[in-house]
Amino acid sequence: MKNILLLGATGSIGDSVLSVIKQNSDSLNLYGIAAGKNTEKAAAIIKNFSPKNIFIEDIAAYDLISSSFPNQNILNSDQELLDLISDNKVDIVVSAIVGFAGLKASLMAVNAGKIVLIANKESIVAAGDILMPLAKAKGAQIIPIDSEHNAIFQCLPADKSTTDVSKIIITASGGPFLDIPLSKLNNISPKDALKHPNWEMGSKISIDSATLVNKCLELIEARYLFDLNEKLFDLVIHPQSIIHSIVTYIDGSSISQMSNPNMEVPIANALSDIRKVPIAFKELDFSNLKLSFQEFPSDRSKLENLAREICNTGGSSGLVFNAANEIAVESFLNNQLKFSQIYDVIYRTFDLIPLSNPQDIETLNELNNEARIEAKKVIKSIT
Numbered sequence: 001m002k003n004i005l006l007l008g009a010t011g012s013i014g015d016s017v018l019s020v021i022k023q024n025s026d027s028l029n030l031y032g033i034a035a036g037k038n039t040e041k042a043a044a045i046i047k048n049f050s051p052k053n054i055f056i057e058d059i060a061a062y063d064l065i066s067s068s069f070p071n072q073n074i075l076n077s078d079q080e081l082l083d084l085i086s087d088n089k090v091d092i093v094v095s096a097i098v099g100f101a102g103l104k105a106s107l108m109a110v111n112a113g114k115i116v117l118i119a120n121k122e123s124i125v126a127a128g129d130i131l132m133p134l135a136k137a138k139g140a141q142i143i144p145i146d147s148e149h150n151a152i153f154q155c156l157p158a159d160k161s162t163t164d165v166s167k168i169i170i171t172a173s174g175g176p177f178l179d180i181p182l183s184k185l186n187n188i189s190p191k192d193a194l195k196h197p198n199w200e201m202g203s204k205i206s207i208d209s210a211t212l213v214n215k216c217l218e219l220i221e222a223r224y225l226f227d228l229n230e231k232l233f234d235l236v237i238h239p240q241s242i243i244h245s246i247v248t249y250i251d252g253s254s255i256s257q258m259s260n261p262n263m264e265v266p267i268a269n270a271l272s273d274i275r276k277v278p279i280a281f282k283e284l285d286f287s288n289l290k291l292s293f294q295e296f297p298s299d300r301s302k303l304e305n306l307a308r309e310i311c312n313t314g315g316s317s318g319l320v321f322n323a324a325n326e327i328a329v330e331s332f333l334n335n336q337l338k339f340s341q342i343y344d345v346i347y348r349t350f351d352l353i354p355l356s357n358p359q360d361i362e363t364l365n366e367l368n369n370e371a372r373i374e375a376k377k378v379i380k381s382i383t
């Protein structure tokens, strides 16, 4: 039996992880969860899965859950989170909190030398320079569950060596506004931007997919996860989201991973060891499969170039890019910012904050707060 600690249990990735656990209750056990403010969903998970440990950071949500489940181990402080993550009984930590808020727990899990299944790409973008060497030093195993990165992971040889790789293609659905030029996206509403054609996801990543910022975050994520130069990665639009990424080798072979768009597939893969973890899935109908590919839109090349610059610069650059985007997305969802202005907030904030080299969580937090304040100032100045 593998004990799983699921951070971000009440979210969209949380749902998929719980479904995989439920389908494999003979081998996978939900040992603990961490959740945000969605107490209704947290309560339902506690009732259905009886996890032994529950971490709730938000104090109002913590009070509510504590009074509803007086016999359960409900935790709230940073020390309690650290103790839970470091608990010897925890075999696997799933990092699926959304945004920079997930970094603290990702760092704790890596520092504890755990097997860490990482969905929280913002952790890697904001602190890849710290997380990846720490994983090496502590013997932590980072396994991606972002579908593209899990696909790359599956297409690499068993020892995950990249020596013979000549190119990696990261596919992108293109989001709900594929083929609509950026100049026509000025007055898009949050409701329209949240409608992803292929995936059902949390609101933040749905907007990131619509702006294509998600693909740029994923480029930075891939550069850190696989420790490769950004020049080896191409971003290619593949509207059907069937091929999740492609690895081309120096002998001319290209290997891809395919499935219908369903996050349970990469999650089950990441939870597999010698034996695969079985799930119920919709088979691909290969006799009727039409796959198409097109270039990453040229009107988003400024964004892509910035992501490539961040891959090469490292330090605080990813953190600032991420913080500006988080604030811009939040403002867009609150109808305070136009869709096209999300890009302006990112570029302007990025130019305002000088590059530095944060080395610890305190400095990362300070810098994140500073970048968020600057992004808010930019929003005020352009709206």
Ligand code: NAD
Residues within 6 Å of the ligand: 007, 008, 009, 010, 011, 012, 013, 014, 034, 035, 036, 037, 038, 057, 096, 097, 098, 099, 101, 119, 120, 121, 122, 145, 146, 147, 199, 200, 201, 202, 203, 204, 205, 263
């Ligand atoms: P979501 O908004 O559906 O869920 C986010 C979860 O994080 C919720 O459980 C929420 O309660 C929790 N949370 C937020 N702030 C928290 C805090 N301070 N402390 C504890 N918990 C907190 O988001 P999602 O779509 O599940 O995405 C989660 C992560 O996975 C993101 O980083 C996203 O980029 C990544 N991801 C998601 C998908 C997908 O299909 N949804 C695919 C690839 C990667």
Ligand code: MG
Residues within 6 Å of the ligand: 146, 147, 148, 218
């Ligand atoms: Mg992805």
